[in-house]
Amino acid sequence: MLELQIRLDRGNGFAMDLDLRLPAVGTTVLFGPSGCGKTTVLRALAGLEREAQGRVALNGEVWQAEGQFVPPQQRGVGLVFQDAALFPHLSVRRNLDYGLARIPRGLVRPKLDEAIGLLGIEGLLERLPEGLSGGERQRVAIARALAMAPRLLLLDEPLASLDAPRRADILPYLDRLRTELTLPMVYVTHSVQELSRLADEVVLLQAGRVQAQGPLAEMLLHALLTPDDEAGVVLNCRVEHIDAEWHLAQLAFDGGVLRVRNDGYQLHQTLRLRVQARDVSLARQLPERSSITNVLEGSLESLNSDTHPATQLACIRVGATRLLARLTRHSVHRMQLAAGQSVWVQLKSVAVLR
Amino acid sequence: MSPGDWQALGVTLRLAATTTLLLLLLGTPLAWWLARTRSRAAVWVESLVALPLVLPPTVLGFYLLVLLGPNGPLGGLQLPPLVFSFWGLVLASVISSLPFMVQPLRDAFAALSPRLLDMAACLRAGPLDAFFSVVVPLCRRGFLSGLVLTFAHTVGEFGVVLMVGGNIPGSTRVLSIALYDHAESFNHSAAHLLAGGLLLASFATLLLLNHWNRRRA
Numbered sequence: 001m002l003e004l005q006i007r008l009d010r011g012n013g014f015a016m017d018l019d020l021r022l023p024a025v026g027t028t029v030l031f032g033p034s035g036c037g038k039t040t041v042l043r044a045l046a047g048l049e050r051e052a053q054g055r056v057a058l059n060g061e062v063w064q065a066e067g068q069f070v071p072p073q074q075r076g077v078g079l080v081f082q083d084a085a086l087f088p089h090l091s092v093r094r095n096l097d098y099g100l101a102r103i104p105r106g107l108v109r110p111k112l113d114e115a116i117g118l119l120g121i122e123g124l125l126e127r128l129p130e131g132l133s134g135g136e137r138q139r140v141a142i143a144r145a146l147a148m149a150p151r152l153l154l155l156d157e158p159l160a161s162l163d164a165p166r167r168a169d170i171l172p173y174l175d176r177l178r179t180e181l182t183l184p185m186v187y188v189t190h191s192v193q194e195l196s197r198l199a200d201e202v203v204l205l206q207a208g209r210v211q212a213q214g215p216l217a218e219m220l221l222h223a224l225l226t227p228d229d230e231a232g233v234v235l236n237c238r239v240e241h242i243d244a245e246w247h248l249a250q251l252a253f254d255g256g257v258l259r260v261r262n263d264g265y266q267l268h269q270t271l272r273l274r275v276q277a278r279d280v281s282l283a284r285q286l287p288e289r290s291s292i293t294n295v296l297e298g299s300l301e302s303l304n305s306d307t308h309p310a311t312q313l314a315c316i317r318v319g320a321t322r323l324l325a326r327l328t329r330h331s332v333h334r335m336q337l338a339a340g341q342s343v344w345v346q347l348k349s350v351a352v353l354r
Numbered sequence: 355m356s357p358g359d360w361q362a363l364g365v366t367l368r369l370a371a372t373t374t375l376l377l378l379l380l381g382t383p384l385a386w387w388l389a390r391t392r393s394r395a396a397v398w399v400e401s402l403v404a405l406p407l408v409l410p411p412t413v414l415g416f417y418l419l420v421l422l423g424p425n426g427p428l429g430g431l432q433l434p435p436l437v438f439s440f441w442g443l444v445l446a447s448v449i450s451s452l453p454f455m456v457q458p459l460r461d462a463f464a465a466l467s468p469r470l471l472d473m474a475a476c477l478r479a480g481p482l483d484a485f486f487s488v489v490v491p492l493c494r495r496g497f498l499s500g501l502v503l504t505f506a507h508t509v510g511e512f513g514v515v516l517m518v519g520g521n522i523p524g525s526t527r528v529l530s531i532a533l534y535d536h537a538e539s540f541n542h543s544a545a546h547l548l549a550g551g552l553l554l555a556s557f558a559t560l561l562l563l564n565h566w567n568r569r570r571a
Contacts (some may be wrong), residue, residue: 048472072475079476085469088493098487099477148477 005300016208026200078150084137086129099148109125232276255319280325294347362532370508374399430494462496
């Protein structure tokens with residue numbers, strides 16, 4: 001458990017007052033608009049905000065409390081800034097060694113080769129930071145944070161300064177961190193795509209306060225997170241079967257099975273799917289002779305107001321998973337939909353996040 | 355060069371080296387504080403540090419003389435005599451060369467990204483460790499400028515030396531004073547030797563420094 005109670009008034013209009021309890025496993029994403037205090041939360045966790053009042057503790061070990069402040073060099077927190085902040089006078093290898101050489105005796109030293117391999121920077125080791133591209137720098141920065149044997153990894157918009165193709169290059173590495181390491185991570189972003197791909201737990205911040213907090217699936221229903229036509233959910237799936245005849249992959253999730261185009265997936269591979277509310281429709285009976293491949297049975301949990309008066313967001317439970325569907329009020333009225341009914345959910349399309 | 359001139363050269367180099375070393379030790383923390391602080395006192399301190407750049411050296415020398423003299427406020431402290439001694443010269447040079455050490459260092463420290471220091475701390479480097487492993491290598495131009503300018507400026511010191519140190523061979527008689535003596539006594543060939551030597555040495559020093567800075571930039 002990561003505890004954080006922070007009060008901070010910078011006197012320039014920005015004030016922060018929050019009380020957070022985050023799981024000490026998996027990835028927590030701090031999400032919110034610029035200036036909402038996401039970075040300040042990370043800095044307070046790392047011990048870089050001396051002016052912040054309050055309490056910070058990891059698994060019961062107090063880092064900050066009344067009259068107590070453990071300085072950053074004694075916390076063992078790996079930090080990755082948006083601009084990488086590599087030491088410009090040191091080669092990539094010596095940047096990695098910087099943290100490695102300062103690991104206290106008695107702590108298990110991570111295998112540097114693992115971090116290097118995980119981030120694919122084998123070919124860069126002898127180069128100086130100024131000769132690296134933005135994406136390479138960011139990968140080195142992440143490897144450096146891993147090489148110091150951190151107890152907690154903090155990532156402050158690590159992809160924000162990169163263009164879309166570079167971002168797509170690094171996301172798989174971050175995803176591997178999430179799935180292959182047991183290290184708890186706190187990830188700051190304002191990108192729904194990164195959040196959908198990486199989050200286990202989500203905290204929504206606005207103007208220095210917590211708006212909402214919960215597991216990813218629950219939080220994707222939150223209006224703040226999904227403005228306008230972005231509303232949707234993310235499903236964690238596993239490739240269960242490859243249908244060679246029809247070039248389809250069969251994906252199992254917590255509530256059923258979906259079939260998607262097979263884009264070279266491996267059996268048992270895990271994937272994340274994004275199902276947008278506008279691509280989901282409902283039927284009272286099992287539709288016959290429909291062109292829609294994915295039809296699931298579920299129960300209508302709630303009908304919620306949407307951003308436009310013409311539509312509503314229906315929340316449907318399918319097994320343990322919730323899906324969102326954007327329906328016109330007119331359809332809701334015509335179909336006489338009401339909470340508690342059982343419905344058939346048709347997914348017009350799903351996007352594999354990668 | 356006469357034996358007296360060689361002696362003056364020795365005193366000059368000893369004075370410049372001692373002053374530079376002391377200013378490195380004193381000027382570094384002062385420059386660090388000036389570069390990082392948000393205190394209102396900083397502008398006062400900054401102006402005080404810069405004062406020797408615009409003040410006639412004789413003004414500084416006069417006040418030091420008053421302060422350190424037997425009837426001055428510090429005269430009653432039973433300190434070893436500072437006026438007309440080598441260590442009195444060192445004190446005067448440290449004050450008059452202060453801006454030459456502090457200003458390049460302050461500029462170098464201010465240009466350093468604070469994120470790099472945050473990063474060093476997160477990578478478990480304590481403040482001293484981070485200073486030597488990150489700040490010093492990244493601010494080496496500032497250090498080199500500060501060291502070279504302080505040394506060169508101390509070698510060229512005249513007014514303060516004359517006021518505080520006088521002209522005692524082997525103790526306070528530096529090259530610039532020896533040159534003044536030669537010129538006063540119409541010993542032009544000896545004066546030419548010292549003046550030409552100081553000119554060449556100073557120019558060569560600045561040339562090397564600028565060359566090095568340009569190559570690094």
